[in-house]
Amino acid sequence: MNRLGxxxxxxxxxxxEEIRFVLERYEGIETFILDDDLFTMNFEHAKRxxxxxxxxxxxxxxxxxxxxxxxxPELARELADGGCRILKxxxxxxxxxxxxxxxxxxxxxxxxxxxxxxxxxxxxxxxGFVMVGLPGETxxxxxxxxxxxxxxxxxxFRTSLFYPFPGTRSHRLSIEGGYVDPERAGSLTDFxxxxxxxxxxxxxxxxxxxxxxxxxxxxxxxxxxSGADRYRPLVRRVLDMDRASWDTFSGEVRDLDxxxxxxxxxxxxxxxAIRYNAFMGVRSDYFLAEEAGGEWSTxxxxxxxxALRRVPGPTGAC
Numbered sequence: 001m002n003r004l005g006x007x008x009x010x011x012x013x014x015x016x017e018e019i020r021f022v023l024e025r026y027e028g029i030e031t032f033i034l035d036d037d038l039f040t041m042n043f044e045h046a047k048r049x050x051x052x053x054x055x056x057x058x059x060x061x062x063x064x065x066x067x068x069x070x071x072x073p074e075l076a077r078e079l080a081d082g083g084c085r086i087l088k089x090x091x092x093x094x095x096x097x098x099x100x101x102x103x104x105x106x107x108x109x110x111x112x113x114x115x116x117x118x119x120x121x122x123x124x125x126x127x128g129f130v131m132v133g134l135p136g137e138t139x140x141x142x143x144x145x146x147x148x149x150x151x152x153x154x155x156x157f158r159t160s161l162f163y164p165f166p167g168t169r170s171h172r173l174s175i176e177g178g179y180v181d182p183e184r185a186g187s188l189t190d191f192x193x194x195x196x197x198x199x200x201x202x203x204x205x206x207x208x209x210x211x212x213x214x215x216x217x218x219x220x221x222x223x224x225x226s227g228a229d230r231y232r233p234l235v236r237r238v239l240d241m242d243r244a245s246w247d248t249f250s251g252e253v254r255d256l257d258x259x260x261x262x263x264x265x266x267x268x269x270x271x272x273a274i275r276y277n278a279f280m281g282v283r284s285d286y287f288l289a290e291e292a293g294g295e296w297s298t299x300x301x302x303x304x305x306x307a308l309r310r311v312p313g314p315t316g317a318c
Contacts, residue, residue: 012048016056023058031085032062039064043075050082061085068107068115076122086155087119091128094148095141098134102170113152125155125286130214131162133195133207135174142210149214149281150221156272156282159214161195161207163188192279205246209238212253215272215281216260227269230260254278 023029040046046064053062063086064079071087079087091112092103099105112128119126130145149157164171164180174180174197185196195207210217216238220231234256241249254274261273265284272281 009042009045012045012052015049016052019053019058020056023060029060032060034062034064037065038067038070040066040070040075040079043070043072046075047078050078050084054082058083063088065090066115066119068111071115071118073118073122076118076124080123085125086127087124088127088129089115089154091130091148091152091154091157093131093134093137093141094145095137098137098141102134102136102173104169109148109152112148116152116154120153120155126153128152128154128157129160130157131160132210132214133197133199134162135164135170135177135179135197137199139203139206142206146210146214146217146221149218154283155286156275156280157214157218158280159211160191160279161193161211163191163196201243205243206239208250209241209246211279212250213238213257215257215274218281219271225270227264227267227271230264230267230269231271234260 019032060083062084064084065088068089068091076087089112090105092105093099094109096108099107116126116128128149130149132142132145162170164174164185179197179199181196181198184194188194188196192211195204198204199207213235216231216235219225220228220235222228238246238249257274261271261284264271264273265288269284271284273284273287274280275282275287
């Protein structure tokens with residue numbers, strides 16, 4: 001784009017015809033993921049596609065990537081009406097300092113909360129990407145990410161461990177800060193279990209715990225939501241574990257999370273549980289609707305209880 005001086009979009013009609021081609025030839029397609037890095041960058045193009053998809057009569061839901069500052073209420077409504085099920089957002093950290101100084105992501109926590117609220121109010125299930133273990137990140141800033149997730153009402157969030165890609169500011173800061181472990185950096189195969197940054201034994205352990213059990217920390221932090229007390233003793237237990245205890249316990253996380261989620265569900269408590277993979281926390285209104293009906297739709301989405309809206313964000317377009 002920088003060399004050419006323009007960005008070209010395929011037309012909504014072309015996209016719909018390709019989708020029609022695929023549906024006519026392949027069975028069992030349940031979702032289309034439109035993996036444009038920023039599908040909502042061009043409001044009018046996004047609206048045209050949503051309308052064209054709806055008019056084509058397809059009954060397969062679709063998923064797109066958006067940006068916190070690129071979703072207005074009218075667009076959210078058009079996306080939902082057109083069959084969009086999930087809106088994915090790059091949140092990265094709950095620390096505004098980390099987002100600005102390390103990641104060059106210039107958005108406030110109020111921006112994030114307002115965008116999530118706009119999406120959810122118009123029937124879009126929101127998915128946020130967050131990272132832990134960033135260069136220069138303090139313990140307090142790690143818990144700022146917990147705080148943001150606890151107060152934003154995201155439909156789901158995926159927690160990964162930061163990796164410093166060469167050529168980025170965050171890579172330079174990682175090198176200058178002496179955080180990079182060269183041996184681990186060259187041998188990593190994923191971003192969800194091991195970090196190549198070294199913050200010292202104590203913080204390394206905390207980063208691992210958060211990456212593995214973030215939904216528990218988020219549930220425990222939601223002070224005005226029934227059920228938070230269910231998770232607080234477990235979070236305290238996790239925080240008190242030394243390395244040997246944590247290494248033994250970590251293999252039990254998924255089974256224990258399922259037990260806790262079943263208890264919370266029986267009690268009628270909206271909560272996050274680990275679903276679909278080991279690093280995703282999903283809000284219970286989504287996965288319970290899916291389990292009950294076999295398929296979640298925007299029409300079936302349950303409104304978020306008022307108690308979850310503890311920290312208001314700005315109103316209007318964002």
